[in-house]
Amino acid sequence: MELDSILPSYEAAIQWIKERKGATGEVDDGMKNQTLHAYSLTAYQNGLDDLKEALAAVTDMHRRDYLQFSFVRLVNARIMSDEALKGGSIALSRTGGKAKQRLELGFSLAAQELGRENVFLKLDFADLYKIGNTLLESQKRKIKRSLGGSPFEHENHEYFLGLWWTQFLDQSMDEPVKLKVDGSTAASEVRDMKTWKIWVSLSETFVASLPFIKKFYLVLEKLKSSGELQDSFYCNYELSTVDFEAIMLSSLINYVGGHFDRSEAAKMGVTIEELRGFYKKFFIKHEKEWLLKGQENQELNETLKSFAERFGLNAIPSFDTWLKQVIVEQMNGYEIDTMSEEDFKHLGGPLILVPNKLN
Numbered sequence: 001m002e003l004d005s006i007l008p009s010y011e012a013a014i015q016w017i018k019e020r021k022g023a024t025g026e027v028d029d030g031m032k033n034q035t036l037h038a039y040s041l042t043a044y045q046n047g048l049d050d051l052k053e054a055l056a057a058v059t060d061m062h063r064r065d066y067l068q069f070s071f072v073r074l075v076n077a078r079i080m081s082d083e084a085l086k087g088g089s090i091a092l093s094r095t096g097g098k099a100k101q102r103l104e105l106g107f108s109l110a111a112q113e114l115g116r117e118n119v120f121l122k123l124d125f126a127d128l129y130k131i132g133n134t135l136l137e138s139q140k141r142k143i144k145r146s147l148g149g150s151p152f153e154h155e156n157h158e159y160f161l162g163l164w165w166t167q168f169l170d171q172s173m174d175e176p177v178k179l180k181v182d183g184s185t186a187a188s189e190v191r192d193m194k195t196w197k198i199w200v201s202l203s204e205t206f207v208a209s210l211p212f213i214k215k216f217y218l219v220l221e222k223l224k225s226s227g228e229l230q231d232s233f234y235c236n237y238e239l240s241t242v243d244f245e246a247i248m249l250s251s252l253i254n255y256v257g258g259h260f261d262r263s264e265a266a267k268m269g270v271t272i273e274e275l276r277g278f279y280k281k282f283f284i285k286h287e288k289e290w291l292l293k294g295q296e297n298q299e300l301n302e303t304l305k306s307f308a309e310r311f312g313l314n315a316i317p318s319f320d321t322w323l324k325q326v327i328v329e330q331m332n333g334y335e336i337d338t339m340s341e342e343d344f345k346h347l348g349g350p351l352i353l354v355p356n357k358l359n
Helices: 010-019 049-056 061-082 084-114 116-122 125-147 155-161 163-173 193-226 244-256 272-282 298-310 319-331
Strands: 283-286 289-292
Touching: 010 084, 010 125, 049 084, 049 116, 061 084, 061 116, 061 125, 084 116, 084 125, 084 193, 125 163, 125 193, 155 163, 155 193, 163 193, 163 244, 163 319, 193 244, 193 319, 244 272, 244 298, 244 319, 272 283, 272 298, 289 319, 298 319
Parallel strands: none
Antiparallel strands: 283 289
């Protein structure tokens, strides 16, 4: 079995599903009696409810036997391909989790195209694995290609992408592939079409962002090398830790404050008073903490869109949505109105200028 072969694209997977002819091979007694390693089924003990339900609806016993054989053959082949037996129960569980995710995702797309009751009439477990593998690996390859040749394919420069994107990359390249859309929810496995579409959308935002991130990175490196920027300018960052999120948040706050509409010198960073003004405009105080106003905050939504348009960032799909999430992740929950100058040294988010220091 060509376990790791994939179809060219999502569209090709749909066409393949529609054209696939359900074939039921002969299964002799030897095939029926194939066994599995004791730990090989650990990953499959929970979940797979949709597949189990669809499988239970298959009434042709000859077809059921073939599907059972197809499942056992897939599990064994995946174990052999990953050499999971050498790694013991942990490796077997990881291999099973990878295969299970691809089966569930493949079934989700097949059910979307064929109807749940028809999936196992046309497809077997190897087919479902191939579909799920296509959906995950084709997108992962796009992400990897976009990073190729950039500073960020190296771990020592990856930090500049910011916490949100580095976490997204780590979870996208992990097995099973996971997605965490905000800081208040746990990461979810990408195992159904709804989650997959969100993951793909975020992937497209990331890929489109990379040329801009690279440009900001190179400009920052140049300013650091020339001495035009120094650690002493900022109270909450060393230049070696400044990332894309910090630059975007600082630029947004300066934009809101009208800095870019005035004929002033270039300025990377915000004052404490400018930061507090941004909080008062777009956040609301809840007990002692300041929290970003809800989705109904039309003023912020319009500001994010106009900010993106002003600097050409609207070429990035859903850039405003990403930036809004970064604001939540980086700036929510602070007692901003009572913080001392010393407290601001420990604040993340935008670059905060040392009092009386402009650059």
